[in-house]
Amino acid sequence: MSKAIKIKLICVTVFSIICIIITSLLIMYKNIDIADEQISNENVENPITTETVEEQGIDLKGKYNQNDLKIISKQASTEKIEFSYFQIDGLRDKTIQDNINKEIERLTLNSYKEKINIDDVVNLSVSTSCTANYGNIISLNLYCWGRFDASKTDEQTEIIDIEKGVNFDLNTGNKIEFNEIFKTNAPMKDIIRKSTYYSILRDKAETNLSYEMIVNDYGNIEEDLAYVMEQYLRGKITEVYCTTSDIIILFDDMRIDIPMQDFADYIVIYNKFIKNEDLYEDDDIGIDNLYTLTTRQNDSYYYYTNYQNEANYFIDIFVEWQEENKTDFEKKLVENKIKDIEEEISNLKVLANQNTQNFYILNYKITIEDYVDETTKNTFIKYVEIGNSYDMTAHDFTENIEPIVIQKNREAHESDIEFVYDFSSLLGISPQETTEYYNPITGVKVVI
Amino acid sequence: MQQKNGLINVLLIIIMVLVVVGCIVSYLYFGQEDVSNTQNTIFNMEDYPKVDGSIATLKLAEAFKSAFTGEDIDNVNITHSKTEKAYENLINTETDLILVTYPTEEETQLALNNGVELEIYPVVKDAFVFFVNKQNPVENLTLTQIQDIYSGNITNWKDVGGADAQITAYQRPSTSDSQKGMLSLVMQGKNMKEQDLEDVELWQLTDIITDYTNTDTAIGYSYNYYTSLYDKEQIKLLSVNGIEPTYENIKTGLYGLQTEYYAIIRKDEPEDSNVRKLLNAMISSYGQSIAKEAGYVESY
Numbered sequence: 001m002s003k004a005i006k007i008k009l010i011c012v013t014v015f016s017i018i019c020i021i022i023t024s025l026l027i028m029y030k031n032i033d034i035a036d037e038q039i040s041n042e043n044v045e046n047p048i049t050t051e052t053v054e055e056q057g058i059d060l061k062g063k064y065n066q067n068d069l070k071i072i073s074k075q076a077s078t079e080k081i082e083f084s085y086f087q088i089d090g091l092r093d094k095t096i097q098d099n100i101n102k103e104i105e106r107l108t109l110n111s112y113k114e115k116i117n118i119d120d121v122v123n124l125s126v127s128t129s130c131t132a133n134y135g136n137i138i139s140l141n142l143y144c145w146g147r148f149d150a151s152k153t154d155e156q157t158e159i160i161d162i163e164k165g166v167n168f169d170l171n172t173g174n175k176i177e178f179n180e181i182f183k184t185n186a187p188m189k190d191i192i193r194k195s196t197y198y199s200i201l202r203d204k205a206e207t208n209l210s211y212e213m214i215v216n217d218y219g220n221i222e223e224d225l226a227y228v229m230e231q232y233l234r235g236k237i238t239e240v241y242c243t244t245s246d247i248i249i250l251f252d253d254m255r256i257d258i259p260m261q262d263f264a265d266y267i268v269i270y271n272k273f274i275k276n277e278d279l280y281e282d283d284d285i286g287i288d289n290l291y292t293l294t295t296r297q298n299d300s301y302y303y304y305t306n307y308q309n310e311a312n313y314f315i316d317i318f319v320e321w322q323e324e325n326k327t328d329f330e331k332k333l334v335e336n337k338i339k340d341i342e343e344e345i346s347n348l349k350v351l352a353n354q355n356t357q358n359f360y361i362l363n364y365k366i367t368i369e370d371y372v373d374e375t376t377k378n379t380f381i382k383y384v385e386i387g388n389s390y391d392m393t394a395h396d397f398t399e400n401i402e403p404i405v406i407q408k409n410r411e412a413h414e415s416d417i418e419f420v421y422d423f424s425s426l427l428g429i430s431p432q433e434t435t436e437y438y439n440p441i442t443g444v445k446v447v448i
Numbered sequence: 449m450q451q452k453n454g455l456i457n458v459l460l461i462i463i464m465v466l467v468v469v470g471c472i473v474s475y476l477y478f479g480q481e482d483v484s485n486t487q488n489t490i491f492n493m494e495d496y497p498k499v500d501g502s503i504a505t506l507k508l509a510e511a512f513k514s515a516f517t518g519e520d521i522d523n524v525n526i527t528h529s530k531t532e533k534a535y536e537n538l539i540n541t542e543t544d545l546i547l548v549t550y551p552t553e554e555e556t557q558l559a560l561n562n563g564v565e566l567e568i569y570p571v572v573k574d575a576f577v578f579f580v581n582k583q584n585p586v587e588n589l590t591l592t593q594i595q596d597i598y599s600g601n602i603t604n605w606k607d608v609g610g611a612d613a614q615i616t617a618y619q620r621p622s623t624s625d626s627q628k629g630m631l632s633l634v635m636q637g638k639n640m641k642e643q644d645l646e647d648v649e650l651w652q653l654t655d656i657i658t659d660y661t662n663t664d665t666a667i668g669y670s671y672n673y674y675t676s677l678y679d680k681e682q683i684k685l686l687s688v689n690g691i692e693p694t695y696e697n698i699k700t701g702l703y704g705l706q707t708e709y710y711a712i713i714r715k716d717e718p719e720d721s722n723v724r725k726l727l728n729a730m731i732s733s734y735g736q737s738i739a740k741e742a743g744y745v746e747s748y
Contacts, residue, residue, distance in 0.1 A: 201651070
């Protein structure tokens with residue numbers, strides 16, 4: 001064999017080997033690509049996450065401030081629809097404020113369009129309310145109710161019942177997604193499973209003869225739970241809003257409540273969006289130092305509230321009167337009572353300032369209303385005052401009294417009960433009740 | 449000599465061309481992403497039969513539709529209305545094929561009352577599994593030990609090789625698939641102890657069957673699919689009689705506690721209908737390989 005042929009043979013062999021190596025590498029590279037794609041798909045479903053240092057759960061003994069935002073009620077109507085919603089005011093960044101307001105308005109005015117044809121409806125009411133206003137977020141719940149025109153629709157039920165919810169980050173105006181409400185290492189499957197389990201059972205519960213809520217038929221609850229979990233894993237839980245105590249998921253016809261108290265360690269909504277930057281024009285609109293998972297309103301025309309929770313005093317006063325048909329005497333009575341209360345508050349603050357080791361509580365609920373005497377049929381003004389003032393050591397307050405105050409506030413939020421605290425078992429002093437009757441015209445005190 | 453050289457040159461060129469062609473063919477064959485998808489497309493999206501079923505078979509139905517139509521799995525748009533409703537839909541002819549558990553007496557009766565005969569074919573297997581907290585040292589229980597735990601004869605983990613701690617044995621509501629499976633597959637006629645009930649003040653609920661909570665002393669059970677409700681990093685599946693509920697052991701039947709999900713159609717479906725074509729595709733070797741790829745254990 002000649003040298004030239006040998007060289008040619010070697011060249012062809014080397015060429016063949018190079019071709020085979022390149023082909024093998026290309027096949028391997030492509031297969032790695034496919035495998036990577038599969039792994040990255042898996043990661044979408046089960047993201048590998050790490051907890052960041054900033055993430056803080058809810059401190060169940062802690063306090064929070066409401067946002068310094070004005071919530072302004074708005075109304076609108078068409079031939080068949082009544083809308084009531086709100087707008088926010090008080091953000092420094094007017095672009096963000098406008099965007100949020102436009103979105104609230106858009107959501108309200110379009111709320112029913114996905115699910116119903118307005119031609120099939122007799123009437124419809126749409127109400128959008130602010131359910132959370134703290135930690136630089138606001139949440140809203142949107143509820144549509146009304147009646148279908150039975151002659152124009154095949155709907156099984158004539159009643160319209162649509163609910164929606166959304167959360168906004170006031171720093172950016174962006175919507176807050178479901179997963180952003182929780183720590184990145186939160187046991188989401190446990191949170192969703194447990195909350196769904198109890199929510200489903202709450203919907204299935206019936207009252208027994210002892211007026212207890214029991215469940216007789218659980219149905220195939222595992223499949224119901226699996227359905228919700230599947231929706232979560234597919235990222236389809238998008239309709240979510242918060243209150244101060246619950247996170248509410250809405251989808252299909254389900255309403256799943258996640259009680260913040262049960263999963264407080266993993267919920268970051270109270271703190272996550274609080275940055276150093278001051279977002280608000282004013283600093284005295286929202287109530288400060290509310291206990292976590294509790295709330296208060298302070299924007300009504302027919303009652304007076306005074307809630308102040310500071311270093312060594314706690315003031316919780318509520319005065320309620322009837323707005324309509326108020327006589328001059330009644331107006332004067334309310335004015336004087338509020339003046340007295342504010343004077344008492346002022347004195348208490350002086351005392352608290354002088355005795356920093358002590359803790360002071362001022363707690364009253366006052367009701368001023370009409371009272372009709374059944375015998376004489378005469379109408380009187382009935383004045384009821386219940387409450388007391390208390391003093392104790394700061395240590396006693398923190399250790400023994402404050403847990404009662406927190407508990408009472410959380411119960412009040414759930415069942416709307418009155419904020420009258422009873423510390424008699426610890427302090428030996430009960431809330432005192434005073435009832436007085438007045439002639440509504442002359443203002444003379446009468447005995448009934 | 450020159451003629452010989454020319455012949456050798458031609459041979460070498462042919463060899464080079466063959467190598468290049470071989471490489472291209474190899475690349476196309478071995479490097480192809482999903483040959484099967486296009487090779488086995490047997491339906492258009494439009495003529496694909498209406499499929500319904502349980503939540504447990506949702507991913508299976510999606511995988512089948514994607515494979516048999518060639519459509520991307522994200523676009524197949526399958527919804528399952530859960531077992532009970534799926535049976536109703538099949539019987540009322542609102543759907544063509546359902547992927548569900550074996551019909552209960554009530555579902556069979558509903559079909560009979562509506563003059564519908566059902567044709568039932570197993571499609572995939574599912575194991576009935578027991579799980580504990582990952583920290584629990586117990587790895588295996590015999591069937592007898594499980595029966596004793598759930599009848600109340602064994603109450604402490606130390607009696608089955610674990611720590612000295614009271615066993616918290618969670619059960620399921622009687623209407624759930626898992627409780628039915630527990631009674632038929634595991635207890636086999638033996639009585640179960642009374643269920644633990646709880647009052648949930650926050651929800652104002654009284655005497656509620658306690659949901660599994662993954663404490664160190666807990667033991668729970670379900671069909672394997674439903675373990676997706678739990679964080680699998682935190683629970684541990686137990687062996688039963690020394691056999692782990694692995695894919696292989698379920699496939700071969702070595703792991704004894706198992707059931708199947710079925711493809712069910714109405715018996716009056718014509719022989720040449722798309723519904724039967726789909727059914728046959730599901731139980732074909734290709735259909736079964738699709739089921740396996742989707743994370744299920746194939747029946748055949």
